[in-house]
Amino acid sequence: MWTNRSLLVRLWLLLFGMILVTLVASVILLVIYSRSQLLVEHEPGRRVADQVAKAFNNALLTTTDPNAVLRGFDAGLDDNEGAVTFESTADEAAGLAAETPSTSNVDGVPSWFVALLGTPRISDRFPIYLKGERFGDLVFRASMSADISERWLTFVGILTSAVVLAVISSVIAYLTVGATLQPLRGIEAGLTQLRGGAYDVLVPCAGPPEIRKSCQQLNELAVTLSQLSSDNTRLLRRLIVLEEQERRDLSRELHDELGPLLFAIRANSAALLDERGETERDSPPAVKLSQAVETLQRTNRRILDRLRPMHIQELGLQRSIDGLVEDAKLRAPGTAFEARCEIGPAAVDDVVANTIYRTVQEALTNVLKHAHARHARVQVRREPLGIVLSVIDDGIGLPENHALGRGLTGMRERVTALGGTFRLQRTDTETVVSCFVPAQPPTETTVVT
Numbered sequence: 001m002w003t004n005r006s007l008l009v010r011l012w013l014l015l016f017g018m019i020l021v022t023l024v025a026s027v028i029l030l031v032i033y034s035r036s037q038l039l040v041e042h043e044p045g046r047r048v049a050d051q052v053a054k055a056f057n058n059a060l061l062t063t064t065d066p067n068a069v070l071r072g073f074d075a076g077l078d079d080n081e082g083a084v085t086f087e088s089t090a091d092e093a094a095g096l097a098a099e100t101p102s103t104s105n106v107d108g109v110p111s112w113f114v115a116l117l118g119t120p121r122i123s124d125r126f127p128i129y130l131k132g133e134r135f136g137d138l139v140f141r142a143s144m145s146a147d148i149s150e151r152w153l154t155f156v157g158i159l160t161s162a163v164v165l166a167v168i169s170s171v172i173a174y175l176t177v178g179a180t181l182q183p184l185r186g187i188e189a190g191l192t193q194l195r196g197g198a199y200d201v202l203v204p205c206a207g208p209p210e211i212r213k214s215c216q217q218l219n220e221l222a223v224t225l226s227q228l229s230s231d232n233t234r235l236l237r238r239l240i241v242l243e244e245q246e247r248r249d250l251s252r253e254l255h256d257e258l259g260p261l262l263f264a265i266r267a268n269s270a271a272l273l274d275e276r277g278e279t280e281r282d283s284p285p286a287v288k289l290s291q292a293v294e295t296l297q298r299t300n301r302r303i304l305d306r307l308r309p310m311h312i313q314e315l316g317l318q319r320s321i322d323g324l325v326e327d328a329k330l331r332a333p334g335t336a337f338e339a340r341c342e343i344g345p346a347a348v349d350d351v352v353a354n355t356i357y358r359t360v361q362e363a364l365t366n367v368l369k370h371a372h373a374r375h376a377r378v379q380v381r382r383e384p385l386g387i388v389l390s391v392i393d394d395g396i397g398l399p400e401n402h403a404l405g406r407g408l409t410g411m412r413e414r415v416t417a418l419g420g421t422f423r424l425q426r427t428d429t430e431t432v433v434s435c436f437v438p439a440q441p442p443t444e445t446t447v448v449t
Contacts, residue, residue, distance in 0.1 A: 008177045015169040025256075027116075027155065034117055034151050044121045049084045049140035053126030056138065060130055086128070088136035109152040110243055112345050115424040117151060153324045173223040183207035183215060188217050199226035236417030251307040258300055317353045318343045321360050325378055328364045335367070338377040343387065352437050355414045356380065356387055362407045363391035363433045371395025371431065386420065386438040397431045398424075411435070 005013070050441030056073060063069050073086065122142035130134050183206045190203040201222045205215040269290045312320045318341040325339040348356075360378055367376050380389050404412070404424070411433075412422040420437040 007181065010176060011173045012170060015173060016166060019162050019166050019169070023158065026158045030151065030155060031117055032189070034147075035119070038119060038142075038144065038147055039122065041147065041416045045084075045096060045142060046122070046124050046140050049124065049138060050126055052084065053128060053138040057129055060128070076199050085139050085141070086136055089134060109148055113152055113155065114148055117148065118146060180207060181210070187211075187214060187218055190222070193221060194218075194225060197229075199229050222361065233417065233419050235414075238350065240414060240417050241353070242349065244354055247307040251304045254300060254304055254307070257296075262293055262297050262300060265297065266280055266290060269293065312353055312357055317348050317356060320357055321378065321380060324357075324360055324364055328368060328376075332368050335373055336375045338375070340377065340379045340381075342381040344382050346382070348387070349439065351417060352439060354385065355418060355437055356389055359389060359435060362411050366407060366433075367391070367393045367395065371375075373395075381422070382439070386436055389435050389437070391433045392430050394430050397426045408433075 032220075054068075059069050083174060122144075124140045126138040126140070128138055183204070186203045186206075190201045200223055203215045203218050203222075204211045205219075207215075224449055295339075299304040315323070320342050322339055325337050328335075329337050360380070364376075364378070367373055371393045373393035376391070376393040378389075378391050380387065382388075413424040415435045418437050420435055422435045423432070425432050425434075
């Protein structure tokens with residue numbers, strides 16, 4: 001549960017928890033110390049009442065007019081705030097004694113707060129004697145209203161401070177976490193680009209020193225990956241160039257060495273038939289030899305064409321692709337082929353042209369062998385940055401979780417080696433082989449940190 005929370009939520013929970021704990025601790029301390037402080041605060045009043053009672057008793061013992069003393073004493077008690085009162089035995093017998101003031105109802109203070117404080121009732125009685133007999137009591141009753149109101153104001157101040165502190169802490173946490181997470185979002189975006197193969201990423205170095213260090217390391221990693229990618233691309237392109245060169249050398253050897261030998265065998269077999277004056281019906285072995293040589297010559301021409309399609313240099317890439325589509329029509333009359341090439345007159349790099357040609361050739365071969373399609377179309381168009389190729393068919397498509405064969409793997413490797421992209425996807429009714437090949441060789445990308 002905690003691990004799924006964001007950093008901002010975690011920080012808020014910690015701050016609010018600390019504030020809540022502080023608030024609860026403050027209220028507990030307020031309740032504990034209020035009870036003891038109330039007793040201490042009203043103890044001087046009780047001692048004064050005791051001293052007054054003693055002085056009054058002495059005055060009654062020495063006076064010749066007790067009634068006058070009593071009237072003066074009552075008048076003096078009427079001038080105080082009601083904390084000290086006099087109750088005669090007659091009032092007590094008649095049930096007219098004043099009750100201890102209640103602390104449950106204080107103006108402006110909720111009853112729950114009064115109950116929470118548990119305010120004690122502080123009162124005491126000091127007997128008054130007249131002519132040796134108990135005449136009444138001097139009663140001290142502490143009024144808690146002012147004290148409870150003071151504690152309530154203290155509690156309101158603590159609660160207000162906690163709320164204000166929570167708001168301020170929330171704003172500070174939001175601004176701090178936002179400023180901290182902003183560079184982390186940049187790092188996340190940079191890592192996403194790196195995962196996608198965009199090695200020219202540059203993450204701004206901001207935030208605390210720890211995050212700035214991570215940004216610098218990410219930028220250095222991007223520079224390293226960019227250099228490795230450039231070196232790898234150049235190496236793969238070099239391999240393709242060497243492969244094309246090897247194909248040309250091999251095709252030259254087949255053309256120069258095997259071609260004349262096959263022609264000589266065919267010519268000698270024909271001359272042998274003519275010399276002996278035999279017909280094809282009279283000498284089946286010689287005829288079969290001639291037919292085998294003719295088949296070898298056709299196979300040799302097909303291999304030469306796959307190794308080195310000479311018509312790309314002679315006819316151009318666009319007409320060569322049209323030738324591949326026409327050949328596919330002859331080989332599969334039941335499939336409707338369509339070609340749409342928009343390459344233009346501008347020259348295309350030999351390696352790029354061969355890659356496009358062989359990709360179309362391999363894709364059409366897969367359509368003829370495996371797709372069982374009724375319609376297929378080839379789309380090639382030139383864009384400012386390169387050439388876009390798509391071969392689309394409505395065949396049965398590839399089985400689920402089918403691994404790429406040698407043909408598709410070779411197509412992807414050749415396109416990727418030139419810095420392009422290759423995709424094989426299946427829609428509802430169509431299989432699409434698409435790729436993008438840059439028109440110019442990829443150059444090394446420099447990333448500034």
